[in-house]
Amino acid sequence: xxxxxxxxxxxxxxxxxxxxxxxxxxxxxxxxxxxxxxxxxxxxxxxxxxxxxxxxxxxxxxxxxxxxxxxxxxxxxxxxxxxxxxxxxxxxxxxxxxxxxxxxxxxxxxxxxxxxxxxxxxxxxxxxxxxxxxxxxxxxxxxxxxxxxxxxxxxxxxxxxxxxxxxxxxxxxxxxxxxxxxxxxxxxxxxxxxxxxxxxxxxxxxxxxxxxxxxxxxxxxxxxxxxxxxxxxxxxxxxxxxxxxxxxxxxxxxxxxxxxxxxxxxxxxxxxxxxxxxxxxxxxxxxxxxxxxxxxxxxxxxxxxxxxxxxxxxxxxxxxxxxxxxxxxxxxxxxxxxxxxxxxxxxxxxxxxxxxxxxxxxxxxxxxxxxxxxxxxxxxxxxxxxxxxxxxxxxxxxxxxxxxxxxxxxxxxxxxxxxxxxxxxxxxxxxxxxxxxxxxxxxxxxxxxxxxxxxxxxxxxxxxxxxxxxxxxxxxxxxxxxxxxxxxxxxxxxxxxx
Ligand code: AMP
Ligand code: ZN
Numbered sequence: 001x002x003x004x005x006x007x008x009x010x011x012x013x014x015x016x017x018x019x020x021x022x023x024x025x026x027x028x029x030x031x032x033x034x035x036x037x038x039x040x041x042x043x044x045x046x047x048x049x050x051x052x053x054x055x056x057x058x059x060x061x062x063x064x065x066x067x068x069x070x071x072x073x074x075x076x077x078x079x080x081x082x083x084x085x086x087x088x089x090x091x092x093x094x095x096x097x098x099x100x101x102x103x104x105x106x107x108x109x110x111x112x113x114x115x116x117x118x119x120x121x122x123x124x125x126x127x128x129x130x131x132x133x134x135x136x137x138x139x140x141x142x143x144x145x146x147x148x149x150x151x152x153x154x155x156x157x158x159x160x161x162x163x164x165x166x167x168x169x170x171x172x173x174x175x176x177x178x179x180x181x182x183x184x185x186x187x188x189x190x191x192x193x194x195x196x197x198x199x200x201x202x203x204x205x206x207x208x209x210x211x212x213x214x215x216x217x218x219x220x221x222x223x224x225x226x227x228x229x230x231x232x233x234x235x236x237x238x239x240x241x242x243x244x245x246x247x248x249x250x251x252x253x254x255x256x257x258x259x260x261x262x263x264x265x266x267x268x269x270x271x272x273x274x275x276x277x278x279x280x281x282x283x284x285x286x287x288x289x290x291x292x293x294x295x296x297x298x299x300x301x302x303x304x305x306x307x308x309x310x311x312x313x314x315x316x317x318x319x320x321x322x323x324x325x326x327x328x329x330x331x332x333x334x335x336x337x338x339x340x341x342x343x344x345x346x347x348x349x350x351x352x353x354x355x356x357x358x359x360x361x362x363x364x365x366x367x368x369x370x371x372x373x374x375x376x377x378x379x380x381x382x383x384x385x386x387x388x389x390x391x392x393x394x395x396x397x398x399x400x401x402x403x404x405x406x407x408x409x410x411x412x413x414x415x416x417x418x419x420x421x422x423x424x425x426x427x428x429x430x431x432x433x434x435x436x437x438x439x440x441x442x443x444x445x446x447x448x449x450x451x452x453x454x455x456x457x458x459x460x461x462x463x464x465x466x467x468x469x470x471x472x473x474x475x476x477x478x479x480x481x482x483x484x485x486x487x488x489x490x491x492x493x494x495x496x497x498x
Contacts, residue, residue, distance in 0.1 A: 019076040023254075024332060024396045026262060026286040027183050031396055034285065036253045042073050042080045043252035045244040045283075046137070047261060050087040051121035052106035054308045055128055057322065057337065058292040058299030062258045064323060065289040065331045065397070067134040067431060069256065072393050075428045083247045084137040085240055086125075088118035088144050089223050089233055104222055114222045118142070128309045131319035133431045139247050143239040147225045150234045150242040154211045154227075156276040167202035168215030170229045174207050177271045181207070183286060184263040209268050210235035237268040241276070250277045256287040260298075289331045299337065307337075315339060320432055321346035327399040327430060353437045355410045358487050358494050360420045361457075362450040365438055367417035368424065382419045385409035389426050402429065415491055453484055457493050460486075 021034035036042050046066040049055055055063075066082070073080045092101055107114045126136070143150075154170065157163055162176045174180040181187075186207075213221070214232035224231050244252065250273075257266060266286065273282040291298045294305045312322055325345035329335040360368070385405045392401035406426050413419050420438075427434040456475050463471040476486050485498040 019390055019394050021072070021076070021394050022396055023285050023287060025284075026288050027281065027283075029185070032285065034253075036078070037251060037284065040077070040079055042078045042254065043083075043248040044070065044073075044080055044254040044256070045083045045085075045240070045248060045252060046255070047240060047257035047265070048084040048086050048140070049121075049125050050102055051118045051125060052102040053121060053301055054310070055125050056299050056301060057307045057309060057312065058258075060128060060132060060134075060309060060322070061292045061326055061331075061335070062256075062289050063129055063134050064132065064326045065287070066137075066256055068327075068331070068397050068399060068429060069254070069287065070135055071429045071431060072397060075425075081139070081248060082135075082137040083139040083141065083244060085243050086118070086122055086140060086142045087236065087239065088114065088122075088142055089239075092236065101221060107222065115144075118144075128319075131309060131313075132323050133320060133433055135431075141243045141247065143234070143243070144223060146239065146243050146246065147234065149246050150238045151212075151225075151227050153242045153245070153272070153276050154229075154234075154238060157211065157272055160275055160278070162272075162275040163211060164204065165229065166204070168213075168230070169202060169210050169232075170212040170214075171203060171208045172211055172268065172272055172275070174205050174209075174271060177275055179274075179280070180271050181267055183270055184267050186263065186267070209237060209264075211238055211272065237265055238272060240265070241269050241273040245273065245277075251279055251281070252283055254285045254287060255283040256289070259288045259290055262286075262288055287331075290334045292326075292335050292337050294337050296336075312342065317342055317346055318349075321349055324349040324352075324432060327403055327432075330396075330398055330400055332396070349432065352407070352410070352432070353434065356420070356423060356434060356438050357496055358489065359410060359415050359491070360438070361415065361454060361492075361494055363454055364415055364417045364420050366450065368420035369435070369439065371417055371421040381416075382409050382413040382422050385413060386422050386425065389429075393429055399430070402426065406430070415494075453479065453495055457486065457495065461493065 022031045023034050024030070025032045044066075046063070049059060066084070070080050070082050088103060089101075103114045103117060107117045110117060112120075122142075129136070154163070157172065158170070162173055163170055164173055165171070212227055212229045212232055212234055214227075214230035221233055224233055244255070255266065255269075270282055274280050293299065294307070297305060299305055299307065309319055309322065313319065321342060322345070325337075325342050326335065328345060328348075385408050388408070389402050389405040392398040392405060395401070406423065409419065409422060409426075424435045456479060460472045460475040463469070463475065479486060479495070480498065483498050484495050487494050487496070
């Protein structure tokens with residue numbers, strides 16, 4: 001899609017003064033006005049996948065949130081640097097240092113090396129996210145390629161007095177970090193009682209966590225590195241602290257992940273990062289998506305309700321049907337998944353595309369493709385919908401309300417190239433590939449024929465006005481013979497390929 005660059009800049013400029021985002025910050029549990037650390041720039045880190053298996057559809061919900069966030073901020077004119085990690089080492093089956101190493105277990109079950117497994121599932125992950133039109137991050141960083149950064153960060157934490165060695169591992173001592181658990185609203189007595197899990201006897205406090213493993217129950221760990229604490233491998237949490245700070249600086253704007261990450265992973269990331277730098281808050285805004293559930297049970301790799309995007313495709317769904325399905329719920333509400341509701345979303349997406357195709361003429365479509373989207377061209381008939389859409393997105397990324405505004409525009413605003421450009425503008429956030437869907441159907445109809453069709457439609461309208469219904473029907477038939485179907489609706493006559 002060609003867009004004139006200088007006007008794009010203008011549109012960014014205009015939008016950055018129009019939109020004020022309010023994000024629900026888990027840190028503080030309230031909606032807060034978004035103000036980045038550096039004017040016009042947003043630094044964002046979203047926790048990426050552990051690549052030991054395919055992503056399930058619950059995981060993909062998390063990446064749709066990241067995508068909506070990034071798209072909304074970019075549309076508003078921000079220069080967003082989006083960083084995502086790939087976990088290929090150190091993530092145990094329990095986030096709190098318990099259980100097996102997910103990568104090692106998967107590799108041994110499949111008779112492959114850890115790196116082969118990581119490579120295979122990383123590709124599969126991006127294949128899924130691409131199919132769902134999820135924008136790729138600016139930086140994708142693998143844990144195994146950042147061991148040096150992790151060691152350097154652990155050294156800083158150690159130097160500041162927050163660590164101890166026990167049973168061959170290096171631990172983070174939460175009793176040295178008074179604000180531990182702030183994000184998750186963990187209570188001190190809860191921390192002391194340490195009822196979280198069966199306690200690792202090496203730990204001084206139940207909530208202490210491993211920064212570096214050397215000798216432990218995972219003697220069979222395939223990937224090990226030399227470190228000041230012996231040959232071993234990093235704990236899971238340190239990778240996100242080390243890589244986010246490498247690419248975004250010691251303090252950055254937004255961090256996101258699923259709500260399961262609040263009490264352990266993100267809590268530990270904050271503790272170790274702030275212990276290393278002494279600069280608080282490490283991250284200004286924490287956004288967490290709720291779960292996707294099936295029959296009240298969280299979709300997860302271990303719960304036997306593991307559904308992949310491919311499984312939905314195999315059932316005849318388009319990946320964008322699933323995207324549409326997710327946009328129909330607010331990211332902070334649980335969504336109940338079922339094949340029936342996915343089917344409903346698929347039908348709604350199809351009606352959306354049909355509605356656009358029937359509402360707008362080929363001339364509108366051709367003209368809208370040439371128009372600059374988001375330039376602030378405003379027409380009274382659809383301004384309220386674009387404004388409503390912006391308000392919905394500003395209000396903690398309320399996609400269900402944003403979709404309703406899109407539908408409102410399609411139902412009520414008169415057709416014009418500008419109104420269609422407004423639809424495309426909304427789709428810069430929604431990512432439903434609406435322009436592609438609309439223009440694809442016009443393939444095979446060249447501009448000359450499109451003009452001829454429009455002229456015949458006008459002649460037919462005149463004939464109808466003069467009550468010459470035979471002539472009007474004649475025109476309809478002539479076009480039908482050439483593969484064009486006319487549809488009369490209150491706003492006028494539209495056409496589509498038959
Ligand atoms: P993982 O690969 O297990 O680290 O998870 C990747 C992302 O998916 C994380 O942000 C998780 O919080 C998120 N996640 C896991 N299960 C679900 C679920 N059922 N619904 C929504 N998000 C989930
Ligand atoms: Zn993380």
